[in-house]
Amino acid sequence: MTVETKSSNVNGSNQEAEPNQPLDDEENKNPPVKKKTSSCTGLKAFLAALSFSYFSKALSGTIMKSSITQIERRFDLTSSTAGFVDGSFEMGNLLVIAFVSYFGAKLHRPKVIAVGCFTMALGCFLSAMPHFFMGYYKYETASHRASSANLTSSINPCSQHQDVNDTTLEVSHSGCEKEPSSYMWIYILLGNMLRGIGETPITPLGISYLDDFAKEENVPVYVACLHTIAMLGPMFGFLLGSLCAKLYVDVGFVDPDFCTSLKKVLSNRMYFTFLCCSLLQFSSFIGFLTYKPKYMEQQYGQSTSKSNLLIGITSLPPVGIGIFLGGFIMKKYKMGIIGATKFSFIMSFLAYAISFLHFFVGCESYAVAGMTVSYEGKPIPFDEKAIFSDCNSHCKCASNVWDPVCGDNGITYVSACLAGCETSVGHGKNTVFHNCRCLEVSSSWTGNNTATLGQCPKSEACSMNFIYYTVIQVIGGFCYALGGTPAYMIMFRCVQPEFKALAVGLYTLVMRMLAGIPAPVYFGAVIDKTCLKWGSTSCGQRGACRLYDSVSNRYVFLGLAALLRGPSYLIAIVFYIFIKKHFQNKNSKPVENGQEDAPMNKEDNSKIQQRLPGSPDGENESSI
Numbered sequence: 079m080t081v082e083t084k085s086s087n088v089n090g091s092n093q094e095a096e097p098n099q100p101l102d103d104e105e106n107k108n109p110p111v112k113k114k115t116s117s118c119t120g121l122k123a124f125l126a127a128l129s130f131s132y133f134s135k136a137l138s139g140t141i142m143k144s145s146i147t148q149i150e151r152r153f154d155l156t157s158s159t160a161g162f163v164d165g166s167f168e169m170g171n172l173l174v175i176a177f178v179s180y181f182g183a184k185l186h187r188p189k190v191i192a193v194g195c196f197t198m199a200l201g202c203f204l205s206a207m208p209h210f211f212m213g214y215y216k217y218e219t220a221s222h223r224a225s226s227a228n229l230t231s232s233i234n235p236c237s238q239h240q241d242v243n244d245t246t247l248e249v250s251h252s253g254c255e256k257e258p259s260s261y262m263w264i265y266i267l268l269g270n271m272l273r274g275i276g277e278t279p280i281t282p283l284g285i286s287y288l289d290d291f292a293k294e295e296n297v298p299v300y301v302a303c304l305h306t307i308a309m310l311g312p313m314f315g316f317l318l319g320s321l322c323a324k325l326y327v328d329v330g331f332v333d334p335d336f337c338t339s340l341k342k343v344l345s346n347r348m349y350f351t352f353l354c355c356s357l358l359q360f361s362s363f364i365g366f367l368t369y370k371p372k373y374m375e376q377q378y379g380q381s382t383s384k385s386n387l388l389i390g391i392t393s394l395p396p397v398g399i400g401i402f403l404g405g406f407i408m409k410k411y412k413m414g415i416i417g418a419t420k421f422s423f424i425m426s427f428l429a430y431a432i433s434f435l436h437f438f439v440g441c442e443s444y445a446v447a448g449m450t451v452s453y454e455g456k457p458i459p460f461d462e463k464a465i466f467s468d469c470n471s472h473c474k475c476a477s478n479v480w481d482p483v484c485g486d487n488g489i490t491y492v493s494a495c496l497a498g499c500e501t502s503v504g505h506g507k508n509t510v511f512h513n514c515r516c517l518e519v520s521s522s523w524t525g526n527n528t529a530t531l532g533q534c535p536k537s538e539a540c541s542m543n544f545i546y547y548t549v550i551q552v553i554g555g556f557c558y559a560l561g562g563t564p565a566y567m568i569m570f571r572c573v574q575p576e577f578k579a580l581a582v583g584l585y586t587l588v589m590r591m592l593a594g595i596p597a598p599v600y601f602g603a604v605i606d607k608t609c610l611k612w613g614s615t616s617c618g619q620r621g622a623c624r625l626y627d628s629v630s631n632r633y634v635f636l637g638l639a640a641l642l643r644g645p646s647y648l649i650a651i652v653f654y655i656f657i658k659k660h661f662q663n664k665n666s667k668p669v670e671n672g673q674e675d676a677p678m679n680k681e682d683n684s685k686i687q688q689r690l691p692g693s694p695d696g697e698n699e700s701s702i
Contacts, residue, residue: 121292124188125300127285129307131195135277137318138202138310140169142270144319152208166267170201170274178279185284197276205269208262339580348572348660349581351653353588356565357500358646359426361593365601366639372605373635376626377441378544379536388548396552400559408564415571418564419657423650431642432554436636439547441540443628444480445534447497449489449610450627453519455489461609468499469516479613482626484534485517486526492611497529507531572657604634648650 091130142164150160220357288300340428345348375383404425409416443450448465452458465477477496483494491514498515509531517527573581607625610631 121288125288125303128191128280128288129304131191131284132304132308133279133311134195135198135280137315138198138273140312141319141322142167142205144316144323148323149263149266155263156171159263163263163267163270166271166275167277170271170679171278172274173276174275175282179282182279182283183286185372185554187279187287189458190279192285194279195275198273200275201269201271201273201276203269203691204272205266207265207269209264212262261699282444335580339577340584341574342586343577343581345452348653348656349569351649351656352569352572352583355646355649355653357588357593358642358649360589361597362639362642362646364593365597365642366635368598369601369605369635373631374544374547376631378540378547378627379441379444379533380544392548393551393555396556397559400556401562404560404563407560408567413564415568415661416658418568419654422561422565423647425557426565426650427647428556429554429561430558430640430647432550433636434504435550436547437632439543439550440632441543441628443610444490444536444625446492446533446625447486447516447609449625451489453516454519455481455487465492465496467519469519469542470496473498476620478612480613482531482533483511483529485514485516485529487517487520488518488534489517491529493518494529499529568657601635605631608630608634688701 116257144575146164149155149163150157155163178190178194219464284304285301289297294299365453371382371385374380374388376380381389404421407413407421411417413421444449447453448467449463450457452464453467453469458464466475473495473642475493477512479493481493482490483497483499485497494502494511494514497511497517498513499511499639500513500515503508511529512527514527514529518528569581569585570578607624608624608627609623611625612622613624615621
């Protein structure tokens with residue numbers, strides 16, 4: 079009876095037994111085959127690692143597929159042999175898939191997958207070895223056959239009396255010996271096979287592991303995520319294959335095109351003078367552009383929002399139009415490098431001359447009591463600031479605050495306390511201060527002794543000067559932009575064709591490192607020298623500047639920009655002399671509008687020399 083009861087409990091539902099009641103049957107001590115767990119931290123980490131493995135195996139497989147043509151050409155293989163190399167992946171996969179699927183489930187599956195990923199990585203590394211072991215890639219051409227046969231005479235590919243058994247046969251026999259490097263495709267075959275072996279446990283063991291330890295309702299989502307991420311592998315693989323297909327096969331074997339090339343580029347007098355000239359120009363431009371909104375705020379009393387808006391709608395469109403028209407003018411008048419240098423220099427110098435008008439359209443400093451003017455309203459020197467006066471001595475005001483108020487007498491006070499105000503009405507921006515004793519100090523003021531929050535606005539004359547400033551900016555920016563495109567094209571033409579990319583890269587590096595980084599720093603340092611009132615942090619340390627001396631700020635800011643640009647035109651004159659000396663006597667010829675044009679570089683020279691006299695394309699060949 080007892081035995082039957084136990085048997086029924088064992089064979090029946092587990093719910094029939096009490097949760098804490100021990101069962102003597104040995105079968106109840108065995109854990110269930112499929113155990114679900116609610117812990118998701120380790121499972122999510124496993125899912126992330128498995129997803130990366132899916133992506134990696136798809137990526138590596140796609141790159142191999144996209145490289146079949148290159149493998150054929152590199153090792154002189156037939157398509158069938160290249161197909162055999164590609165199929166070695168499936169061979170490696172088939173060798174172990176049955177064993178891994180069966181025995182791997184009895185082992186620690188994440189560790190088996192990790193070993194498989196490491197094996198797959200070794201296979202990829204082995205497939206890349208031929209590039210580092212093989213020598214320089216040589217492809218068959220007539221010139222190569224001539225050089226390999228040590229022929230000193232020129233080759234006539236269409237010789238009617240050439241004996242097929244003499245020179246050509248000797249050259250053919252000279253390359254019959256197989257080089258040891260020609261068998262290096264075996265590395266790719268073995269690496270591809272090793273990659274197939276390593277990939278085997280990823281899918282079967284990974285999916286089964288997720289199904290065993292994830293919640294049943296989550297398994298479809300996890301599997302979908304894996305396959306979605308796996309689809310990204312082929313996409314990136316073909317993109318990477320496309321990129322690598324553009325690289326020359328001699329990458330890593332040619333003389334590395336850097337120290338020697340850099341020396342040649344920098345030793346080019348035309349390029350070096352152009353670089354120095356551009357560095358000064360760019361330093362001035364970056365420094366001016368960085369603090370231009372701040373200058374508009376402090377000099378003309380414009381708000382930050384309005385300053386940025388005006389820069390966007392008044393400065394940028396003329397520059398964009400100027401850049402476009404500069405390129406159009408070059409095309410229409412067929413400017414060569416000499417003409418482009420003249421045009422660029424004239425436009426840039428004209429913009430530089432126009433910029434000096436900025437010095438005459440500035441504004442006076444804010445009338446701030448104790449800072450720029452006395453409490454009586456009279457101007458005071460820069461070094462004679464005195465924010466305390468008898469009119470505010472009874473208030474015990476703090477000297478390190480900046481909470482300006484505008485008195486009815488048109489003078490700005492650092493704070494309502496320093497204005498001697500005793501009462502206030504309203505709140506927020508509408509606060510009005512009354513009984514401000516310091517307003518009475520002004521001998522010319524007989525009105526109300528009230529003040530409102532904020533600085534007093536600049537005069538009407540200052541508003542008119544701001545309009546003049548904007549017009550000058552538009553005209554100067556347009557003129558400067560007209561010469562921008564010709565100046566940029568000059569950089570390409572004053573170096574040898576093979577150094578164009580290096581010249582542009584070096585130009586960008588120098589401009590950013592020696593102008594883009596330091597220019598805002600030293601421009602900001604000289605601007606700080608014109609500060610009249612520094613703010614303070616909550617800890618009592620010096621904060622941002624609250625008030626500048628507008629006159630000093632104008633001369634320092636504009637003067638530094640002009641000082642940097644000035645010497646650049648002296649260098650530009652030297653650059654023009656080099657350009658004219660180098661190109662004027664090289665295949666120059668008259669073109670439209672009476673301009674003398676010259677080919678831009680050695681590449682153009684060779685093209686013109688190959689043309690017959692009177693060629694219809696001769697004129698276009700000498701232009702940019």
